[in-house]
Amino acid sequence: MLGSQMLKSQFPILSRYINDKPLVYLDNAATSQKPQGVITAISNYYTGHNANVHRGVHRLSDESTAVFEESRNTIAKFFGADSQELIITRNATEAINGVAYGWADHILKEGDVIVTSLMEHHANFVVWQEVCKRTGAKLELVGVDENGRLRLDELRQKLEIFPIKLVALVHVSNATGTVNSVKKILQLIKQHQKDTPIRLLIDGAQSAPHMPINFHQLGADFYAFSGHKMLGPMGVGGLLVRKELLESGEMSPWLFGGGMIFSVLPAQTEFNPDLAERFVAGTPDVASVVGLAAACEYLYQLDMRKIEQHDRELVLYALEKLQQIPEIKIIGPVKSLQTGQQLDRLGSVAFLHQAVHAHDVAQILDSEGIAVRSGHHCTMPLHNYFGWQATTRVSFQVYTSKNDIDSLVRGLEKIKQVFKS
Ligand SMILES: Cc1ncc(COP(=O)(O)O)c(C=O)c1O
The missing domain is CATH 3.90.1150.10 (Aspartate Aminotransferase, domain 1)
Structure with missing residues (x-):
């Protein structure tokens, strides 16, 4: 087939x-x-249900909200995550930037270390260079061997030496196709975890389309993916974040405005306690989320x-x-x-x-x-x-x-x- x-x-x-x-x-x-099913799902949304979500009491707005929430559930389920753990983004790049602005900027201090590798896509590389400029953190790179495999021995050494707060690595390289073992990476991290936790971000842009992903079993703190690489439309992707980080506020919103608030007063704003809504600032691209859910269903069936x-x-x-x-x-x-x-x-x-x-x-x-x-x-x-x-x-x-x-x-x-x- x-x-x-x-x-x-x-x-x-x-x-x-x-x-x-x-x-x-x-x-x-x-x-x-x-696939035609994805194209039709997007078209059906605009033909039959288009209205802004969450802010209306009329029928179409209700339908649009329901379709949006259902689609979010489908996408989260596809990745073995809770719907609240899914932050919709435009793509993997925006998801990784989300970790930079919503986590790194307020967690990292001067002297902290971020580890990434030589095999990264620029999306998981330039972002961290910029975070280092903003926070005073340092970037350490793990090398690759002659076959393009991640040097786990180097990762171990760095974990022994440096005060690492974040390890950000690609799951499947888009250049060499190398599959990194998240299990081995996590084992190393756990062995070296001291008082402050070391968070793991996995760039899943090339793993999401090619292998089953169960976010809870994977064990990473963050997982970024792009919908358009997995049969979905362009302009939608996601960031999966471990619920504990969302509940504690360690991962906080990085885009602000309507939709994600509970109350707004001249002196201060309270964010929406519903985790799923706290990260939806402004009008979401509902049709693309619907299209991505259709893609997830298609992949699930296959x-x-x-x-x-x-x-x-x-x-x-x-x-x-x-x-x-x-x-x-x-x-x-x-x-x-x-x-x-x-x-x-x-x-x-x-x-x-x-x-x-x-x-x-x-x-x-x-x-x-x-x-x-x-x-x-x-x-x-x-x-x-x-x-x-x-x-x-x-x-x-x-x-x-x-x-x-x-x-x-x-x-x-x-x-x-x-x-x-
Ligand atoms: C490994 C990897 N990470 C991140 C990205 C960025 O994806 P996007 O451009 O959809 O944000 C890509 C795109 O090719 C990729 O292959």
Whole structure:
């Protein structure tokens, strides 16, 4: 079913032709395509229920509020979280910024340390540089090994030496596909936890679309994700926050205005005691939340365990095929850490072409109707560290098939012809 023609036909855009060739969409780590059900859910909302939420007593406002709350519940449930633990944001970037403004700015003091890594997307990197400027905290970076895996030994050392308050790490790298073990990271944190807690933020932008996530089992304090990478619309994502941090006020609102208040007096404002409402400042993008809930339902029906399995097969197939092309050097893990263990890689395969610049590779593939991404994928620290100017990345979704990877391989053959002539 996954990757089948039948499933592809549920995504209207996939029937497009590009340069007279059927579209082969392999740029899913940048954004995924949307099934008809998601598009219809958004359209139905505007056609039948549109009104502002929470502030009206008329029928449409009631309906809109109900639909918004139901959708929030669906999204939270999909992630194994309570609805109150879900803060709707525009995307993962805004979610991580939310932790910066709503947590770090009032918790961190001069001399405190934030740990992040060399493999981060800029969204989980630049934000912390800025927090350090504002608070006087220091940023420490955990390195990667030659296969693009996080150096857990370095994380341990840093936890031993520094007064760390926050560890902010990516779950699945958008550049190398490396899957970080949250379990191992948490074990290290717990071993080094002293009087003040060390909080863990997981950037789940690339794990949410590819593996089952249960926020409570994951054990992180914060988990950020983007709806548009998991078949939902653009403009909506979320931040999951452990309830205890919300109840204690350790995580506090960072956007202020209407909707999130209980009472406003000239001298002071009391925020809404309802955690779910305390973080909704202003009019939310209800239609997009409805669309994301439809995407979560769609993924749930397909079964995230099967999706992960499908993705793993595609990764292994792509690695096998691409490694047969002499000009191509894969970046990121290609062999599992121990024999018999699963390869710790999901979602994408990125590579260097020894003879041709990544942008030329992408352009030639585009002429064949194949959409891939080239560049630094918002991971400049990692690219600079390895001395890669730009890499080409192919990335997968539920509709990707092995045939799509075969088309990619044929497209890469074309590169040889173009550059020979
Ligand atoms: C690992 C990772 N983190 C964060 C982001 C930022 O996502 P968004 O642009 O949707 O905020 C991305 C986007 O590619 C990503 O891959």
